[in-house]
Amino acid sequence: MKNKKKICIMGMGYIGLPTAALLANRDYQVHGVDINQHTIDTINRGEIHIVEPELDTFVHSAVKSGSLVANIEPAESDIFMIAVPTPFHADKINEITNSPIPNVDYIVDATKKIVPYIKPGNLILLESTSPVGTTDMMSNVLKNEGIDISNIFIAHSPERVLPGHIMRELIENDRVVGGINDASTLKAAEFYRTFVEGEVLETTANTAEMAKLTENSFRDVNIAFANELSILCDDMNIDVKELILLSNRHPRVNILNPGCGVGGHCISVDPWFIVDSANGKAKMVEQARRTNDYKADWVVEKVKNMALQFERDNNKVPKVACMGLAFKPDIDDLRESPALHITQELNKKLDVIAVEPNIQDFQGLKLVRYDDACNSADILVFLVAHKQFKNLDIVNKQIFDTCDVING
Numbered sequence: 001m002k003n004k005k006k007i008c009i010m011g012m013g014y015i016g017l018p019t020a021a022l023l024a025n026r027d028y029q030v031h032g033v034d035i036n037q038h039t040i041d042t043i044n045r046g047e048i049h050i051v052e053p054e055l056d057t058f059v060h061s062a063v064k065s066g067s068l069v070a071n072i073e074p075a076e077s078d079i080f081m082i083a084v085p086t087p088f089h090a091d092k093i094n095e096i097t098n099s100p101i102p103n104v105d106y107i108v109d110a111t112k113k114i115v116p117y118i119k120p121g122n123l124i125l126l127e128s129t130s131p132v133g134t135t136d137m138m139s140n141v142l143k144n145e146g147i148d149i150s151n152i153f154i155a156h157s158p159e160r161v162l163p164g165h166i167m168r169e170l171i172e173n174d175r176v177v178g179g180i181n182d183a184s185t186l187k188a189a190e191f192y193r194t195f196v197e198g199e200v201l202e203t204t205a206n207t208a209e210m211a212k213l214t215e216n217s218f219r220d221v222n223i224a225f226a227n228e229l230s231i232l233c234d235d236m237n238i239d240v241k242e243l244i245l246l247s248n249r250h251p252r253v254n255i256l257n258p259g260c261g262v263g264g265h266c267i268s269v270d271p272w273f274i275v276d277s278a279n280g281k282a283k284m285v286e287q288a289r290r291t292n293d294y295k296a297d298w299v300v301e302k303v304k305n306m307a308l309q310f311e312r313d314n315n316k317v318p319k320v321a322c323m324g325l326a327f328k329p330d331i332d333d334l335r336e337s338p339a340l341h342i343t344q345e346l347n348k349k350l351d352v353i354a355v356e357p358n359i360q361d362f363q364g365l366k367l368v369r370y371d372d373a374c375n376s377a378d379i380l381v382f383l384v385a386h387k388q389f390k391n392l393d394i395v396n397k398q399i400f401d402t403c404d405v406i407n408g
């Protein structure tokens, strides 16, 4: 215990807890901090409050051996890591770009909380996905709180793990590490090399911040292109799936699949961080965000028109089944989900039932089993390609398949 390096991790969520549990099983003494007492109590019982494969085993063994302890308050450490949320401000809008404004208040709070425990030689790491300049801002917060930042090390290393594979990807993924100066970069890279088997790539803090935002914007822009094609093809009476298959036979073309929009807490959020700080210059990144959001509204209009036509043809109000609410297949995560948005919008005007095999209920929506929906609905709107929706036996129904699950 004596020779173990101590690390204090601020934020015991999807990123902080797996990192804490991994390091605690790798010869670090970990002090996990959260503002939520229930989270602290759960971890200290050796249990977990989030769903992630293998995490329970790691946490259980770390707590049992005494190498992971959770607390509301930070403690003295060699290394401090900040992995708190970076959402939007609920009540503010960037008036130049009419776009959401990132909220870094959680980072500021966590930074101020560790101030009393910082000693010369400490390494302070920011892992939260952050607007460019946040690591420098964090250094200024520390300076203003009376810390001499000339004898500590401060760096950013964005997390790029995929939920569902976090324990493996924490080790295997390449990592980008950027300090506020060369010494900080080196010190941080040295730390990550103690457990990362991927390559640890050294850069500046600003570049590391922008790298994470760039990765998610790249995905967003490419999906926007596919979504735009799907809308154009609908007007032109062209099968978008066939079109993309044919176009991708070009040796240097690789178009992604369209869907009902883009969701989740990363790809549909992080590009706005670039837009917010670009003073109107991030035109393509912004347009991609708006195109992907528009795709969901376009689906709503298409389904409303289908329902109207059904009513005219059959002289009865159709029952519409929205198939899938999550933001991607085979998960229960509804954050920023376009499928949920579409279902809620349709539910305001139509007779809607919803199917989400991965959750039990959702306030305001009538959730049914997928076989019941297939029997009782007149129009089936497939929004998420969950495995349960493949190979369904559907007879005599109108179908609107936004995610190519029926013939996929």
Ligand SMILES: NC(=O)c1ccc[n+]([C@@H]2O[C@H](COP(=O)([O-])OP(=O)(O)OC[C@H]3O[C@@H](n4cnc5c(N)ncnc54)[C@H](O)[C@@H]3O)[C@@H](O)[C@H]2O)c1
Pocket: 010, 011, 012, 013, 014, 015, 016, 033, 034, 035, 036, 039, 083, 084, 085, 086, 106, 109, 110, 113, 127, 128, 129, 130, 159, 160, 161, 162, 163, 265, 266
């Ligand atoms: N979840 C992912 O797959 C993923 C992937 C890459 C990057 N990220 C980024 O990592 C960061 C953290 O995301 P997450 O998914 O772990 O969030 P999360 O909401 O699961 O966890 C954050 C935790 O921080 C706690 N917290 C808030 N303020 C605090 C404070 N001042 N001190 C201590 N704890 C505090 C919260 O109670 C919560 O438990 C975000 O910036 C996110 O964008 C997440």
